[in-house]
Amino acid sequence: MRPLANLADARLEDARxxxxxxxxxxxxxxxxxxxxxxxxxxxxxxELRDGGFTTLVADVAQSVKRPCPRCQGKHWATQLAYPTHIDERETKRLAGRYRN
Structure with a gap:
């Protein structure tokens, strides 16, 4: 995953x-x-009545109740990121697709 930079105060609605x-x-x-x-x-x-579109991305981590599958810890962090299979060319293609 490639995290998006400079989105410290991003909201979930910013993902679009x-x-x-x-x-x-x-x-x-x-x-x-x-x-x-x-x-x-x-x-x-x-569904959980715990937020929505305007929820800060960083606040979503507080809603996670499950432990980590690897270490069983509960110290979560959330951020917007691109999956590894999406490169810059694919990003431009998707942007054009959503725009049109």
Missing amino acids: RYPGCVLMLGCEICGWARGYEVGKVINRLY
């Missing part, structure tokens, strides 16, 4: 500006990370 990005949930202890579709995260937060 970066086509193809995901919400990366990572363990601060062991470095385990996994990407989740932002739309599904928003829907889940609405």
Whole structure:
């Protein structure tokens, strides 16, 4: 995963500006990370009545109750990131697709 830089105060709704990005949930202890579709995260937060579109990306980590599958810790961090299979060319293609 390639984290997006300079998005410290980003909200979940800002993900639509970066086509193809995901919400990366990572363990601060062991470095385990996994990407989740932002739309599904928003829907889940609405179901739990714990947030929505305007939720800060960094605050999503507080909603995670499960322990890390690798180290069993509960020190989570979240940020927007691109999966490894999406390069700059694919990003431009997706942006054009969403625009049109």
